[in-house]
Amino acid sequence: MVTIALGSKNPVKINATKEALDVLKLNWDLIGIEVDSGVDKQPFCDQTYVGARNRALNVIRVTNADIGLGIEGGVCNVYGKFIANAVVYVITKEGLENFAISSSFTLPSSMVSLILQGKELGEASDIIFKTNNSKTKEGAIGLLTNNVINRKMLYVQPIVLALYPIYNTMINNTPF
Template sequence: MVTIALGSKNPVKISATKEALEILRLNWDLIATDIDSGVDKQPFCDQTYVGARNRALNAIKATNADIGLGIEGGVCNVYGKFIANAVVYVITKEGVENFAISSSFTLPSSIVSLILQGKELGEASDIIFKTINSKTKEGAVGLLTNNIIDRKTLYVQPIILALYPIYNTIINNTLF
């Protein structure tokens, strides 16, 4: 049995990982563990990749799992617009690494202003939308899209895309 360690106990990240594994028809054991990303509370641009990789790597070390999976949300200024997205990073205990990126979405100036004042995206969204702890539920994307796309939905595809070289190797005995 393959064991995958998720570097977070956030219920949305756990649920998205479970759904991705179900879609892939992988009966792998999932362990969720609190792992610090090692980057700022609100990562910007490349720090999002670093945080996701740190979570994946340290999840393996903390649990001795076969695969570590890290999910890190971040924001970046692209052509004068602030976008948000997530990076999903996977690492096997043999050292195979891969990552994928979620869809990105632009952030309204009211949220950007709070982020630039030091708030993380979830906190800023909660202030603007008068919600509590949305990062463990629908997330900013859910609040902005009226839950047409929520945080869990945003994460499922990049989890599958980050895992494909690993599950193809295990299932089909092909190399990445």
Template sequence: LLLHSLKEDMDKKVIIASKNPVKLKAVKEGFTKMFQEETFNFKGISVPSGVQDQPMEDDTTLRGALNRANNAMAKVQNADYWVGIEGGIEKTGEKEMQAFAWIVVKSRQYIGKGKTGTFFLPDEIISLINEGKELGEADDIVFGQNNSKQKNGAVGILTGNVIDRADLYSQGVILALIPFKHTSYYS
């Protein structure tokens, strides 16, 4: 028990501004891939994003991720990293809508931002979002799913799980960690 406690004290503590299992998995994968020589202790907490439940613009989505990281830092101050993830959508042109997420990673010295890949949503999903539904809710209706946003998400459904939501977000986490991997290049 004492040995386990000492190991936890040596691990870097990462506070994830979500309890969504997809986001927790993505952060764990991103950190362990980027820093293979280090060990981490991850904890998910619930904090507000300060933006609408379904961000509808790129900049609002980024602000939501930043707010989550800042709110996590305010709530749990004894940590090494704080991570905010916010999924968003944005209209493109007349009829198209893209989906993506922003990830913000903070430490006391640095901030990193990464954005996931972007994909375009089907017309039926767009119609439901235009009626006021969130993306996850629209996915569940169209594809007969239940709580898909805490599972494979729209990207998993649309790719046949070639890329699921955790995979998509994990790459964004890795991109947000670049300043922490190469601190001499970032101020």
């Protein structure tokens, strides 16, 4: 049995990973362990990739799982607009690495202002929408789209995309 370790205990990330494994019809054991990302609480731009990779590396070291998976949400200023997205990074214990990014979405200026004052996106969302702990539920994207797209939905596709070289190699002996 293949064990995949997720570098988070966030229920949204765990449920998104479970759904991705279900979509792929992979009966792998999943464990979630909180590990350090090595980046700021609210990473910007390239630090999002660094944080996701660090989570994957750290969780595989701590658990000795077959696959380490890190998910890191970040924001970046692109052409004068702040966008949010997530990076999903996977590493096997043999050293195969891959990553994918989620769809991105622009952030309203009210959120950007709070983020630039040092708040995480989740904190900014909670303040603006007068909710609590949205990052463990629908996330900023769910609040902004009235749950047409929620945080879990945003993560499933990049998890599948990050994992494809691993499951193709393991199941179909297709080299990456």
